Amino acid sequence: METRLIGKSFLDGKPLEIFISEGKIKSVLPSASSPKNFWIGPGFTDIQVNGYGGLDYNSIQSDFLALGQISKKLLQCGVTSHFPTIITNSPEKISALIQQVVQLRKMDSLAHSCISGVHIEGPFISPEDGPRGAHFREFVQAPNWNLFQKWIEQSEGLIRMITLSPEREGSASFIEKCVESGILVSIGHTNATHSQILEAVKAGARLSTHLGNGMHSIIARHPNYLWSQLGAENLSATIIADGFHLPAEVIQVFKKVKAEKLMIVSDSVALAGMPPGDYNAAVGGKVTLTAEGKLHLFGNPNTLAGSAMNILQGISFLLKNELTNLSETWQMASIRPQRLFDTSFEPFQIGQNADLILAEQAPDQTLKILKVLKNGVEIPLD
Numbered sequence: 001m002e003t004r005l006i007g008k009s010f011l012d013g014k015p016l017e018i019f020i021s022e023g024k025i026k027s028v029l030p031s032a033s034s035p036k037n038f039w040i041g042p043g044f045t046d047i048q049v050n051g052y053g054g055l056d057y058n059s060i061q062s063d064f065l066a067l068g069q070i071s072k073k074l075l076q077c078g079v080t081s082h083f084p085t086i087i088t089n090s091p092e093k094i095s096a097l098i099q100q101v102v103q104l105r106k107m108d109s110l111a112h113s114c115i116s117g118v119h120i121e122g123p124f125i126s127p128e129d130g131p132r133g134a135h136f137r138e139f140v141q142a143p144n145w146n147l148f149q150k151w152i153e154q155s156e157g158l159i160r161m162i163t164l165s166p167e168r169e170g171s172a173s174f175i176e177k178c179v180e181s182g183i184l185v186s187i188g189h190t191n192a193t194h195s196q197i198l199e200a201v202k203a204g205a206r207l208s209t210h211l212g213n214g215m216h217s218i219i220a221r222h223p224n225y226l227w228s229q230l231g232a233e234n235l236s237a238t239i240i241a242d243g244f245h246l247p248a249e250v251i252q253v254f255k256k257v258k259a260e261k262l263m264i265v266s267d268s269v270a271l272a273g274m275p276p277g278d279y280n281a282a283v284g285g286k287v288t289l290t291a292e293g294k295l296h297l298f299g300n301p302n303t304l305a306g307s308a309m310n311i312l313q314g315i316s317f318l319l320k321n322e323l324t325n326l327s328e329t330w331q332m333a334s335i336r337p338q339r340l341f342d343t344s345f346e347p348f349q350i351g352q353n354a355d356l357i358l359a360e361q362a363p364d365q366t367l368k369i370l371k372v373l374k375n376g377v378e379i380p381l382d
């Protein structure tokens with residue numbers, strides 16, 4: 001069966017007609033016309049997903065197949081590819097959580113195609129209050145290659161990235177070993193000095209994780225780990241664009257400094273995608289999710305308890321506030337994260353898996369998903 005999509009290219013606005021057959025892009029032709037505000041582009045790639053829709057990759061499930069719902073729900077938001085993100089925990093629990101994702105992918109073909117990697121965030125991060133964020137302090141430790149290697153084996157090659165802090169001895173050689181193993185190293189939850197950050201970049205770290213968050217609330221004017229990461233030429237950066245984690249002016253500055261190296265993640269926790277209300281969360285205890293999507297500690301609206309937005313809501317926040325234009329925002333959520341792992345990735349290539357979105361930009365500038373194709377198959381949006 002052949003499918004056809006018509007819309008304006010997310011890259012340059014030129015009308016395109018894309019034919020899809022057997023799950024792949026078969027041809028891409030210029031179209032004489034296109035519905036006015038319909039846009040076509042690649043599906044979104046979210047490299048930091050802790051959980052979604054009430055389900056948590058950081059909890060051992062009584063029925064691990066339930067986690068397959070995350071892939072389904074994220075697909076409806078245009079996320080055709082995501083990285084379950086496993087945060088600081090005991091080594092045994094991290095092993096078990098990795099194996100849970102591996103088993104899920106073996107049993108659930110949709111999850112298999114949507115989960116393109118696992119992101120390990122911690123436990124090799126800063127123990128300091130502030131940089132550590134909500135990670136359990138008792139399980140934070142110095143980089144340990146033997147341990148990480150065990151997780152790589154247990155993941156059957158699925159671990160594609162790690163967030164760590166290069167603030168302890170041995171960090172540079174750990175980073176080099178990760179790079180040799182084809183694993184992307186991202187700096188985050190760090191209290192590293194300027195020279196430690198430069199050394200990490202020299203060793204092969206290429207990204208900063210949710211830059212501007214997982215920090216002390218007050219830092220020295222200079223030097224500090226924020227300037228060091230902003231100034232490092234070879235570091236790309238992810239940001240959480242939910243409107244609560246970073247003020248608009250910070251995003252404006254990061255965009256100017258990082259330019260095409262800036263991208264977005266959701267960093268969503270299990271309560272993302274749930275109705276507003278009070279909940280008991282695995283991390284943070286009693287929390288409140290507001291109608292605006294802010295997740296904070298119960299009775300304390302100033303202390304965030306994780307991100308409750310999906311990447312599409314992040315995109316809409318950037319667009320609504322005119323922080324980035326449609327083309328750039330789409331790239332920040334799709335080809336930029338994809339190119340971290342496949343430098344030659346180009347959208348709309350013949351023979352490529354048809355992971356595509358048709359979307360409409362609403363009068364308030366937000367993006368509304370009209371159609372999602374995963375491997376050429378249309379996903380019911382309900």
Ligand SMILES: [Zn+2]
Nearest residue numbers: 121133210214
């Ligand atoms: Zn984090």
